[in-house]
Amino acid sequence: MTTMRRPVLALLLLAATGTGYGKAFQFSGEARAPNGDVLYTEHHQVEGECTQGQFRPLDHRVEYREPDQSEGFADKVLSYRRSPLQPEVDFNQPRFDESLRISYPGDDTIEVDWQTPSGETRAFNVPLEGRAVVDAGFDNLVRRNWSALREGRSVEFRFLGPTRGELYGFILEPSDHPDMEAHLEVAIRPTSMLLRFLVDPIQLAYNHQGALTHYLGLTNIRKNRDTNYQAHIRYDIAGYPECELTP
Template sequence: MKMMRKSALALLLLAATGTCYGKTFEFSGEARGTNGKVLYTEYHRVEGECTQGKFRPLDHRVDYRQPEQDDRFADKVLRYQRSPLQPEVDFNQPRFDEALRISYPGEDIIEVDWQTPAGETRAFNVPLAGRAVVDAGFDNLVRQNWSALQSGRSVEFRFLGPTRGELYGFMLEPNDHPDMEAHLEVAIRPTSMLLRFLVDPIQLGYNDRGALTDYLGLTNIRKNPDANYLAHIRYQVANYPECELTP
């Protein structure tokens, strides 16, 4: 009886704060190269909670697999307990003996530990500055600024280059792409004119519910020890959470 009263109290507290556990958000992506050939597939599972009717991600796992194969060749785990924009990251590509860890030993520091394909170990401590975004945090940045982007406004932020140990200036801006048919299409571009000559923009597409439909650009999956794949990844949602993805 006492346990039942405790459970009822917990539910009342969750209702009072507007927080409840959200149904898992699941989606997959198929990455194709410039020649149209399938390079690999991604399988995403995001556990989170519903706060004031909006989904907040907490734990996100990604398995990367060869086409029509069950065994994964790479995996990534992201933990968003700190911030939807600044997850902890644990990324492994065993076939290249590569591992990347991103953590936060203090409030104002990003710690990067990178085991390179060449067998070296590199470590960086990067001071947090401005609106800092790490790894897949850009996806949540789009959702947080959904209305602004839909109205045609740009959003500036700083993005972590983990293998460089530095935050770089970037912007999200509405931009239609001929290879996409999405409800909202945005480009990620460097703010520096010099970097614009060196770094191609990444194009993103979203459906009207705020789910990613397209990613076009350089990926985090290696083609060889010296270069990553350039791909168009098209996503399909298998399961939406019980609350909204966008404000």
């Protein structure tokens, strides 16, 4: 009798707290060079839970593949269990002997371990301060500020440059890019005038359900040992979670 009651009790507790497991969020992207050539494809699976009717990501896996190939040449695993904006990251590009690990040994420190393509190992401890965003946490930052961005307001934050071991000031603001047509278009650009001359804005587009449909800018995939690809990535959604992506 006690054994039979436990599942029922668990369901009642989940209902009381508004928390439950959400169907996986699945999508894929095709990255194209400025000349239109397909560079690679991305394949995403995000596991999460539904909390008060909204999807909270927990674990995110990405596989990068050459065009028309079923095997990956790079992969990334993110855990959002600590924070949707500050995931733990495990990224590997074996063909360049490169790996990147981002973790949080304490509440106020970001730890970065980078195995560079040249064979060096670099480590950084970055003070966690302000509204800090790490890696794909920018995607959740957009959703957290969905209403403000739709109303034309901007959002300032600090973004981790992992290979520099530093947080940089950025602004997320509504945009209108000629190569995109979407429910919400935003741009991410540095707040520093100097960095604006060195770093092009990243353009993002989202559909009305809050899913990323376009990414235009610098990617994390290497063209060679010294540079990364600039690409326009168009995303197709294979499966939505059972609850809303946006508030």
